[in-house]
Amino acid sequence: MNQDYIQPNEWSIIEEGFDKQRVKSSESLFSIGNGAMGQRANFEETYTGKTFQGSYIGGVYYPDKTRVGWWKNGYPEYFAKVINAPNWIGINVEINGEALDLNTCKEVRNFRRELNMKEGWYQRSFEATLQNGTEIALESTRILHIEEDELGIINFEITPLNRDAEIVFMPYLDGGITNEDSNWDDKFWDTLSVQEGNHQAFIRSRTMKTHFDVCTYMQSKVFVNGAEKSLDYTGAIKELSVALTYKVSVKKGEKATLQKFAGYTISLNHKPEDLIDASIKVLQKATKEGYSALKQQQTEAWASIWEMADIAIKGDVKAQQGIRFNIFQLNQTYLGKDARLNIGPKGFTGEKYGGSTYWDTEAYCIPFYMATKDQAVARNLLTYRYNHLQKAIENAQKLGFKNGAALYPMVTMNGEECHNEWEITFEEIHRNGAIAFAIYNYERFTGDTSYIPEKGLEVLIGIARFWEQRATFSKAKNKYVILGVTGPNEYENNVNNNWYTNYVAKWCLEYAASEVEKVKKSNPEDFKRIEAKTKISGQEVLDWNKTASNMYFPYSEEFGIYLQQDGFLDKELITVANLDRSNRPINQKWSWDRILRSPYIKQADTLQGFYFFEEHFSKEQLEKHFDFYEPFTVHESSLSPCVHSIQAAKLDRMEQAYTFYLRTSRLDLDDYNKEVEEGCHITSMAGTWMSIVEGFGGMRVREGKLHFEPKIPEQWDQYSFKVNFRGQILKVSISKNKQVFKVDGDSPLNIVVNQKEITLAPNTETTV
């Protein structure tokens, strides 16, 4: 943890001072993205110090051959991962004959990075003394354009401070990139062509095996003191790269600027043979509009995102910065335009977890996107899984299931399973529950009843069939049991009757059964199509209900709680508070067997069930379970604090809720787990949003209405957020002494605040 690294600031992430040890961490934190592509905050110019290069394109992945010590039947052949793509940010620089390299400069002063979240740009500036004595100031601003999402822009300015300088700019493209996270050091890319002309350059590359074609392109302009120079350049084409060389002489104090317009066009969006033409079109438009106009468009695009998504906090700048960083990163990662894309755990900030889709999307991200964007965005996320249904059925078949049972993968890019630890891949099957729950949650929140008959019901049927087959009958218990699973708490493997899994299975069976009956009545045409496709029968639905109603749940009479799994009480029940600090984090200090036989919980497990199915339990039950399980919880997953924060707030434990909130919101900014250099924890950022809106704000949807039970942490003066509820924009502002609600537009909105229903007149603040 490093609390002094990032400067507190409401709208920007700011680092001051150059520290070579922090370069990789900052490359993660200052990452930029526009939903379609993203990149780590690598330097444009040569840097010979430690760095982790990364530029990623949404949907462009490589199936990296699985690496395991001991193969098990059913393991996937490969791990599909979003890969480091050709580098278009590179600008090598020579100043008076010396290559600029912050690793070798005599001195670096006033080094500063800023990620301006309000306007969506990243800037780096410094002064440096080169070995040859030349002192320069450099300021580089980088944008990934939100609207023109194939386009990036760099404004790269150098001013010699103590003498005249001959500056050589060598903007380049490089297809010869590597991946840190490669299982077998395979080559991931074929380079098809490298060409340049007319201040433009293009590299056409193709991913091996998956055959995604990508054109990486650039065009440059040079300015002195703001005036464009029409300079000649020298082009140099190599096997895998191309560079254009511009020489410019400036006097001491004069500013030389290179503007680089660059990015990717890809075969997911264009015909492969049209990629260079498509790139030229983007370049023509962009260079015509120019850097300032493009930057202005970026500011406006982000203003429009913030208009809906912002959470403002008064009186706590660190909390404010934390939540905005989270909201900003989520929007950089996924904007919901494209149902082929999803939200990787590291977004575009690193390679870990392969940029693939996890249950994080359904369990943690969908509420954020539902409330801050048009419902089409969440629907796209659901459709993503609908489009993968056939693969989920095949995945279940590989594990011996039949009759259209679907097991969604733990990790996926194209619907196929990519994970390869048996205890996760084959056993962490509760993920299927989250995918069904997201469908329920979507309809509950949006009121959109069209999704289930159109698409969702088929998913629910596949999932119910899986649970029906996966639950087995125990004669000894005279109940259905689910043996050999890993629950959300991955610090237990291959346990029997994980309560959360059994509960979500029971719920899925009942929900699917009731939705089958519902659609049969409400949408008979859709039902006919689904019946023909799935061969669903009335007997099957009866069986689901029978299994559900005879599901076994481990319970302790002594403690009055559901047990996380069979045998939980046989453990040595020493709370985390009574565990010597030197043992933590246990996932770094302990061997796996010790973790497994301990009572320690990585992230909400039984409590995850109390989160999803809150209304099935009383507040007293929640309290009992929270008091039992939270003391054993080590929160070593980024997904843990948010759920606990929400529940602590519900239990009026605001100090604890606030502590959890800070931990989740500033996980990366304060580098709690000393791993931010690998990338940021994107999916858990949506949990941060939930901590405020559902936790402090107490927002729920019940029977088609928004409910609130607002609370506010002691440390805050006020916080406010907006919710897009079924097309109406509701703004909520909570202070210590008043709660203000306002709905935009023409229609009133009925909401329930602290269990009292009130009607909000349109465009009028209502204070409670």
Next chain:
Amino acid sequence: MNQDYIQPNEWSIIEEGFDKQRVKSSESLFSIGNGAMGQRANFEETYTGKTFQGSYIGGVYYPDKTRVGWWKNGYPEYFAKVINAPNWIGINVEINGEALDLNTCKEVRNFRRELNMKEGWYQRSFEATLQNGTEIALESTRILHIEEDELGIINFEITPLNRDAEIVFMPYLDGGITNEDSNWDDKFWDTLSVQEGNHQAFIRSRTMKTHFDVCTYMQSKVFVNGAEKSLDYTGAIKELSVALTYKVSVKKGEKATLQKFAGYTISLNHKPEDLIDASIKVLQKATKEGYSALKQQQTEAWASIWEMADIAIKGDVKAQQGIRFNIFQLNQTYLGKDARLNIGPKGFTGEKYGGSTYWDTEAYCIPFYMATKDQAVARNLLTYRYNHLQKAIENAQKLGFKNGAALYPMVTMNGEECHNEWEITFEEIHRNGAIAFAIYNYERFTGDTSYIPEKGLEVLIGIARFWEQRATFSKAKNKYVILGVTGPNEYENNVNNNWYTNYVAKWCLEYAASEVEKVKKSNPEDFKRIEAKTKISGQEVLDWNKTASNMYFPYSEEFGIYLQQDGFLDKELITVANLDRSNRPINQKWSWDRILRSPYIKQADTLQGFYFFEEHFSKEQLEKHFDFYEPFTVHESSLSPCVHSIQAAKLDRMEQAYTFYLRTSRLDLDDYNKEVEEGCHITSMAGTWMSIVEGFGGMRVREGKLHFEPKIPEQWDQYSFKVNFRGQILKVSISKNKQVFKVDGDSPLNIVVNQKEITLAPNTETTV
């Protein structure tokens, strides 16, 4: 399974006919070894077809960097494995200008392999027509000398059948060998020097990282029609290899013979700088004695092994061949001369399992070596673990244990753990029990009470300390429990209270406690030394007994049996007989989760406890447990059938016992599991021996006396075996109608047959 592959024969393994698809399998089955080195039955001459080259040196290993998909704390950094060593068998041949290669010959006739187990040699012969029309007969005989265990000899004879021939022999050494089982395609060997002169050649190699020096050497002689020729030769030295070329012209029908004397000298037995001199000494002696004399020595050495170890079966040639193959392979693998060596699961027949030491040695191999060799051999096997005690303590420390607790590794070469699956490495801890049991078993059988005070007690203390810490107290059960283990049945992972593990833990604690008290009284000097070294205290011993007497054992009142583990009865209890055949073997057909949640048992687990601790239970209890568990057992481990055969025999189910016996004894010969090409199952071969001696013969040691309850399978007329019991050699012959016992030497021996004690007069047959 392939029952027609190997010809039935009492003393030889014979393959007839050339089948390219069987070359790799035969390379395993016809492997030869002499305890110090061993090799697969690769061809001497060039073979361009599919082959798996392997030549191994006991104790010479390489630490291959661990390969896993997901790293866990505590995993070993490397897997130490016995590696393919430089090739000394190679003899390239040209006949009338054409390279001899069975893969490209026009025709191969009368191809035959014989592994003569009685005399300890391997022979291959065939007739072939080359592409150039020359027809030849070839006969090659290979020996690894049992006494001079650095020496191998090849007698390689070619006779042109249809025309005169110029034959070029190119005996060579090759240091440029690779390993099939390499995690990262590392290079395992450095070649230090390659030299030749005076008909001799030498390659000095060094293993990377472990720095074992090996000199691979050879010398050749050429004969025509049995008369030695003093031919000139041409030497060719390459970077990694050396070849000597001899040309000889023979008439049609004349026999040209190349004799090659070759092998390894190693730095485990000589100073590195002396290796070439040591090789020259071996060569001088061997070439002076000559091939025939050496072959005669080999015959005599094997006669002396068989004199003690043979089991003769009348009336069932396949059973006879099976048991002799097993005894032969065990002796090829380990002769007990060197306490630094042990018994790898594949011996010298393949690379799988790395040639390392498993609990197989203690659980399955020691009884064979105790009964068929001098007790020093079994004592060497115990000493091997004593020498690794400090490493076992360090291994336990890595997993968080303290105070001298020792966890012996699952797989090891030098005492360090090499396995890297958490469910095995960290959880299959019952292995510690087998190591303690072997100490008990050794003293029980040999009556040697000196081992425990000298060495064994320290091992027992380390093991008891491990169990004392590993068992934890369950408040819910008010008992000590052992959570998160894998039992001998590796088709269950991370289970709680595996009965076998709990039972062996309890036994270890009590046994260690009682041995501490015993040594304190009987060997006070030894005890002082051990006390000073281990800081063992009286309180500790009390604690062991307390934990042992409060150990929890899962039990079913309904079935009247101990449960394999907590929750076993929650499974779908469908017996193997009721499982569709298409599902088997389940380890090839099912995904791992499905195996884990099934009731199917890979090898004896609860029944392993009933085997080790037979006298703690009644025959009725054994029957109940056998009847419950065996029907769920798939016997997919080579170690499974033997224990079940012994127990079936005890329960008078001779037909079943015989079926298990055949399966274990001919596992490799009939290639039950279609994997013999990877190598033979060496350690389970000792189980085959147990099936006869302990199973059919009913041999036990109780209170210092040998007990027998002989039975005989319906299919046999007679079987006989010998046992070295405390220096006296007892011969046992069992027929359907009589049982004959005879003790060699000068002293009588009291034995118990069918619960009646009888006194055997020396050198006199006693018929019961």
